Amino acid sequence: AQSVTQPDIHITVSEGASLELRCNYSYGATPYLFWYVQSPGQGLQLLLKYFSGDTLVQGIKGFEAEFKRSQSSFNLRKPSVHWSDAAEYFCAAARAAGNKLTFGGGTRVLVKP
Amino acid sequence: EPEVTQTPSHQVTQMGQEVILRCVPISNHLYFYWYRQILGQKVEFLVSFYNNEISEKSEIFDDQFSVERPDGSNFTLKIRSTKLEDSAMYFCASLGLRSPLHFGNGTRLTVT
Numbered sequence: 001a002q003s004v005t006q007p008d009i010h011i012t013v014s015e016g017a018s019l020e021l022r023c024n025y026s027y028g029a030t031p032y033l034f035w036y037v038q039s040p041g042q043g044l045q046l047l048l049k050y051f052s053g054d055t056l057v058q059g060i061k062g063f064e065a066e067f068k069r070s071q072s073s074f075n076l077r078k079p080s081v082h083w084s085d086a087a088e089y090f091c092a093a094a095r096a097a098g099n100k101l102t103f104g105g106g107t108r109v110l111v112k113p
Numbered sequence: 114e115p116e117v118t119q120t121p122s123h124q125v126t127q128m129g130q131e132v133i134l135r136c137v138p139i140s141n142h143l144y145f146y147w148y149r150q151i152l153g154q155k156v157e158f159l160v161s162f163y164n165n166e167i168s169e170k171s172e173i174f175d176d177q178f179s180v181e182r183p184d185g186s187n188f189t190l191k192i193r194s195t196k197l198e199d200s201a202m203y204f205c206a207s208l209g210l211r212s213p214l215h216f217g218n219g220t221r222l223t224v225t
Contacts, residue, residue, distance in 0.1 A: 034213075043117075043204060043218035044156070090156060098144050098208060100169055103156040 002027050004093050006104035013081050014112045021076040021107050023091030031093040033074040034101065035065055039087045047089075050074060051097075061085070086111040115139045119205050119217035126195055127225055134190045134220045136205030142215075144208040145188045147180065149173070149201040150219075156204070162188065195224045 003026045013019050025031060032051050036044040048059025055067040065076045074091060091104040118137040126132050138145050147159040160170040162180055179191045188207075192199055202219045 036216075041218075044206075044216040046213050046215075049213055092156075098161075098163070100146070100158040100161055100171075101148075101156075101214065102158070105155045 002031070002093070002095070002102050004091055004102050004104040006089075006091055006107050008107045009105070010108050010110065012110045012112060015083055016080050019076075019078045019081045019085070019109065021089050021091075021109070023074045023076065023104055024072050025074065025091075025093045026072065027093060027095065029095075030069060031095055032097065032099075033065075033067060034092045034094075035059065035063070035074075035076045036090045036092060037061075037087050038090065038106075044090065047076070081109075081111055083111050083113065085109060115215075117205055117207055117215050117217035119203075119220050121220060122218065123221045123223070125223045125225065128197060129194050132192050132195055132222060134192075134203050134205075134222070136188045136190075136207075136217055137186055138188055138205065138207030139209065139212075139215055140186070142207035142209040142212070144168075145180075145182070146206040146208070146214070147190045148204045148206065148216075150204065151198075151201040159190070159203075192222075195222075197224050200224045 005024045034049045035047040047063045048057050050057045050067045057065050088106045088108045090106045092101040120135045145162040150156045160174045161168045177193045181189050204219045205217045208214045
């Protein structure tokens with residue numbers, strides 16, 4: 001069965017420090033991969049996506065993600081977090097464009113001053 | 114930037130009542146979806162809709178649920194007889210040919 005796993009439920013990071021959120025997927029073939037962010041009471045905002053090509057993907061708000069086929073991973077990174085980055089982050093995958101998204105369980109990021 | 118609009122933002126209903134959650138997708142988008150997120154849990158797919166019919170649905174989307182695009186702009190999710198476990202945040206999303214999936218801000222449904 002297709003699945004997306006985010007091993008870390010909570011991560012606390014100091015403002016200005018780097019952040020890495022892990023995501024692993026289990027699909028028959030390489031899926032389309034996405035990272036979304038959800039601030040409290042808000043909807044899901046797309047940070048970045050990977051369909052094919054360059055394995056390092058740049059997104060909005062200074063985020064990037066690296067696709068590693070050998071590890072079935074698509075980890076999200078940010079070199080220096082800001083207090084406004086405190087939110088819940090979801091990794092998601094789809095078999096193809098237009099197909100349903102399968103979401104990971106989410107990682108809640110807390111930013112310490 | 115165009116956005117997906119959902120109304121109401123919060124709906125409270127009694128168990129057994131019917132609710133209709135409304136969504137206005139982005140105007141030139143072709144694929145429409147409903148997802149839900151029970152408090153503290155992951156976002157789950159409910160149903161996808163394309164070319165005026167359901168293209169895929171999950172096990173959650175049983176006979177109590179239905180979707181409709183009545184007038185070419187609105188996209189609605191109806192729950193016929195709500196249960197306590199239907200309490201969740203419901204997200205509408207739409208997808209265009211050359212744009213990524215856009216989500217609305219959600220409707221929080223509380224069944225009492």
